[in-house]
Amino acid sequence: MKINIAIDGPGAAGKSTIAKCLAKKLNYVHLDTGAMYRSTAYKALQNHICLEDEEAVCKMLEHTKIQLLIDGSILLDGEDVSDKIRTNxxxxxxxxxxKLANVRRMLVA
Structure with missing residues (x-):
């Protein structure tokens, strides 16, 4: 049986900390979707893509590789963006x- 647990809240509220602790306690895998959305937003901004243009963001994602490493690092197309994506x-x-439905589908499907 597949179980998904989502923890929502504002930035810097401790969602990732709680999620990692819960995943460890339950022996589950922690998937940091927040880092995936942050990486997507970072690349879109770097490429001057309108963040509300769903088609353009999805097209960009077709040529994007996001890696969430075991050590907590985030690689975006091979570049460590762990610190770069943690800004206001x-x-x-x-x-x-x-908020873009097709972006959500592409990232977590």
Whole structure:
């Protein structure tokens, strides 16, 4: 049986910390979807793509590789963006791209 647990809340509220602890306690895999949305937003901004243009963001994602490493690092097309995606600007941008249904489908399907 597949079980998904989602923890929502504002940036810097401790969602990832709680999620990692819960995953460890339950012997589950922790998938940091927030980092995936942040990486998507970061790349879109770097490429001057409108964050609300679902088609353009999805097209960009077709040529994007996001890797969440066991050590907590995030690689975006081979570049470590772990620190670059943890800014207020990227948090706000990530909240915009996470609203796009097809982006959500592409990232977590």
């Amino acid at each position: 600007e990227i948090s706000l941008a990530a909240s915009l791209v996470s």
